[in-house]
Amino acid sequence: MDSNEEEQKIPVSQRPEWADVKPVPQDDGPRPVVPIAYTEEFRETMDYFRAVYVSDERSPRSLQLTSEAIHLNPGNYTVWHFRRAVLEALNADLHEELDFVENVAKENSKNYQIWHHRRWLAEKLGTGAIVKELEFTKNILSLDAKNYHAWSHRQWVLKALGGWEDELEYCHQLLTDDVFNNSAWNQRYFVVTGSPLLGGLDAMRDSEVDYTIEAIIAHPENESPWRYLRGLYKQDMKTWANDPRISSLCLKVLSTKTRCIFALSTLLDLICSGFQPGPEFKAAVDDLQASDTGPSDSGLGETICSVLERIDPLRVNYWTWRKSHLPSVTV
Amino acid sequence: MVELAAEKHVRYIITVEKVSYSIRKLTCCPDPLPQYLQKKDAFESVVMEHLRMNGAYWGLTTLDLLGKLHVVDQDEVISWVMECQHESGGFAGNIGHDPHILYTLSAVQVLALFDKLNMLDIEKSVLEGQISAFLVHDDLILIHRAEKNYALGLRSTLTLYSDIASLQNEDGSFSGDMWGEVDTRFSYIAICCLSLLHQLDKIDVEKAVNYIVRCKNLDGGFGATPGGESHAGQIFCCVGALAITGSLHHVDKDLLGWWLCERQVKSGGLNGRPEKLPDVCYSWWVLSSLIMIDRVHWIDREKLIKFILDCQDLEQGGISDRPDDAVDVFHTYFGVAGLSLLEYPGVKAIDPAYALPVDVVNRILLPHD
Numbered sequence: 001m002d003s004n005e006e007e008q009k010i011p012v013s014q015r016p017e018w019a020d021v022k023p024v025p026q027d028d029g030p031r032p033v034v035p036i037a038y039t040e041e042f043r044e045t046m047d048y049f050r051a052v053y054v055s056d057e058r059s060p061r062s063l064q065l066t067s068e069a070i071h072l073n074p075g076n077y078t079v080w081h082f083r084r085a086v087l088e089a090l091n092a093d094l095h096e097e098l099d100f101v102e103n104v105a106k107e108n109s110k111n112y113q114i115w116h117h118r119r120w121l122a123e124k125l126g127t128g129a130i131v132k133e134l135e136f137t138k139n140i141l142s143l144d145a146k147n148y149h150a151w152s153h154r155q156w157v158l159k160a161l162g163g164w165e166d167e168l169e170y171c172h173q174l175l176t177d178d179v180f181n182n183s184a185w186n187q188r189y190f191v192v193t194g195s196p197l198l199g200g201l202d203a204m205r206d207s208e209v210d211y212t213i214e215a216i217i218a219h220p221e222n223e224s225p226w227r228y229l230r231g232l233y234k235q236d237m238k239t240w241a242n243d244p245r246i247s248s249l250c251l252k253v254l255s256t257k258t259r260c261i262f263a264l265s266t267l268l269d270l271i272c273s274g275f276q277p278g279p280e281f282k283a284a285v286d287d288l289q290a291s292d293t294g295p296s297d298s299g300l301g302e303t304i305c306s307v308l309e310r311i312d313p314l315r316v317n318y319w320t321w322r323k324s325h326l327p328s329v330t331v
Numbered sequence: 332m333v334e335l336a337a338e339k340h341v342r343y344i345i346t347v348e349k350v351s352y353s354i355r356k357l358t359c360c361p362d363p364l365p366q367y368l369q370k371k372d373a374f375e376s377v378v379m380e381h382l383r384m385n386g387a388y389w390g391l392t393t394l395d396l397l398g399k400l401h402v403v404d405q406d407e408v409i410s411w412v413m414e415c416q417h418e419s420g421g422f423a424g425n426i427g428h429d430p431h432i433l434y435t436l437s438a439v440q441v442l443a444l445f446d447k448l449n450m451l452d453i454e455k456s457v458l459e460g461q462i463s464a465f466l467v468h469d470d471l472i473l474i475h476r477a478e479k480n481y482a483l484g485l486r487s488t489l490t491l492y493s494d495i496a497s498l499q500n501e502d503g504s505f506s507g508d509m510w511g512e513v514d515t516r517f518s519y520i521a522i523c524c525l526s527l528l529h530q531l532d533k534i535d536v537e538k539a540v541n542y543i544v545r546c547k548n549l550d551g552g553f554g555a556t557p558g559g560e561s562h563a564g565q566i567f568c569c570v571g572a573l574a575i576t577g578s579l580h581h582v583d584k585d586l587l588g589w590w591l592c593e594r595q596v597k598s599g600g601l602n603g604r605p606e607k608l609p610d611v612c613y614s615w616w617v618l619s620s621l622i623m624i625d626r627v628h629w630i631d632r633e634k635l636i637k638f639i640l641d642c643q644d645l646e647q648g649g650i651s652d653r654p655d656d657a658v659d660v661f662h663t664y665f666g667v668a669g670l671s672l673l674e675y676p677g678v679k680a681i682d683p684a685y686a687l688p689v690d691v692v693n694r695i696l697l698p699h700d
């Protein structure tokens with residue numbers, strides 16, 4: 001504990017610089033439904049906070065008091081709001097404020113107020129904040145790669161201030177660490193479709209398809225890249241159904257005979273979008289049938305659904321529904 | 332199979348309501364407990380303090396779903412709720428705090444549970460009650476009320492409506508408070524709240540819907556902002572808002588339905604995003620979304636029921652996020668609400684969009700004679 005924190009342990013009421021302030025106690029109403037037990041430290045800090053808030057005293061000591069109140073309860077949005085008013089009035093060094101937030105965020109990275117405050121700071125600092133904000137979110141994401149607040153903030157920084165240069169590489173890094181990270185796949189789509197430096201989805205589709213196929217082959221049970229792959233074609237089902245890389249991917253995964261739910265469902269989607277499968281597809285799917293059934297006489301779409309009903313029993317009703325909605329002419 | 336320990340849960344909720352109204356300790360929850368308060372000697376009630384309104388809604392709705400709303404002192408709760416209303420019309424999480432749209436919805440929902448939305452029409456005025464009793468013609472009463480409202484400068488629904496409506500931004504999105512944080516959660520809250528008050532015309536519904544549609548992702552799900560990752564909680568908010576505004580045609584129902592039913596894992600529980608752990612609260616967010624898009628039969632009902640029931644504390648009551656974890660009011664509510672959506676016997680039906688018992692929603696929205 002450093003000396004500054006030690007000093008904070010002196011109750012506010014006993015600090016000489018607060019002698020002139022009359023604390024304002026919490027009003028729980030005349031007959032509180034729920035009497036609340038506060039810690040003495042919390043009660044006193046908030047009583048003094050209320051005093052400066054009511055008198056709208058935008059002073060250095062008010063700033064210090066909000067720091068203490070935030071450490072005691074970072075979820076109180078009134079305290080944060082007042083702190084911003086004080087920071088503005090004092091024309092405070094906002095880079096110092098970034099450090100304050102970073103400290104609070106270490107223990108409370110899922111608190112809405114912190115992120116909202118951070119965004120306010122970044123808006124004030126403008127493009128000068130880009131590097132620090134990308135670094136800040138990166139630090140938070142290194143501890144929890146799926147932190148929704150950190151991702152939202154990062155996307156806002158990129159859209160509002162810029163800093164796209166290394167973002168695709170960053171996604172790649174995260175996916176190298178954990179290829180199952182759906183947030184990283186989502187960010188990849190955000191970059192590929194939104195970065196002003198990459199030329200948009202049409203320019204990126206080819207290389208992204210190859211990248212994704214590689215990820216799928218390494219882990220065919222990974223839901224995220226399968227959905228990403230489909231998303232790369234957006235509403236253009238025809239191009240998707242006719243891209244031989246997609247159908248060969250399905251065939252390749254099916255031939256491993258394991259972890260193939262997404263390969264089967266993708267092949268099913270391809271067929272429903274007009275893909276004409278060759279006999280090798282039928283053979284691969286027949287191989288997945290229960291050993292006692294042998295090659296089936298039904299169409300490929302129907303066989304796929306039957307296999308899925310068996311190997312994915314949690315969602316048997318979904319696959320049965322798919323079976324009943326096959327295009328009338330299936331192979 | 333284990334059964335629903337309804338009596339125990341009722342007792343648990345009454346106890347917690349009395350002590351602190353709610354305890355939240357889990358990272359999955361909107362505002363998790365700060366580290367400081369996770370220490371043994373810390374007071375749960377400190378956290379509670381500013382979000383007691385949410386706790387009241389979770390606890391009281393659970394009681395109603397279990398047919399036990401009458402065990403609480405209605406007048407006490409209502410007068411506390413009204414004490415939390417701010418001059419701006421919005422509600423705070425507790426008396427003496429600043430209003431926030433998160434608490435405003437909970438307050439409106441609590442008033443709805445007790446059939447007390449009329450509390451918002453005008454401050455209770457004995458005098459007015461006496462005068463209006465003498466007036467026969469409806470219009471006269473209305474005129475009279477409006478005049479009184481205006482003259483006395485009372486907090487009225489009018490300020491509440493404009494308070495909520497003022498949170499709508501140019502692009503159709505909503506902020507949570509006057510300080511601007513934007514999130515599709517707030518779109519849902521504003522739309523749900525105004526619909527319960529018959530005031531949807533106070534906002535630009537078309538713009539609000541367009542903003543939500545911009546948050547749709549390649550997997551059919553929705554995020555907090557355009558480009559934000561699909562998350563079951565956000566999906567509930569977006570689908571709920573679209574359902575209330577009659578805009579479900581914007582949802583890719585089959586695609587989203589498949590994504591949602593992929594959330595069910597081997598244990599029978601549901602997660603909120605791929606590769607995340609299952610959690611009882613997602614029973615609500617995933618299930619309600621599936622029901623709104625008419626695809627709930629795509630998940631394994633029996634296995635999910637078993638998962639929720641396995642999360643009960645059979646001795647002390649209450650439901651936790653996962654089997655053998657500590658219980659809290661938040662997950663007790665979502666567990667019971669999930670069972671309600673699964674038509675578990677003995678639990679009242681809950682409306683998937685308004686998150687209130689169906690009879691309460693009907694009372695408010697069905698035309699009266």
Ligand SMILES: [Zn+2]
Pocket residue numbers: 357359360610611612613652662
């Ligand atoms: Zn949870």
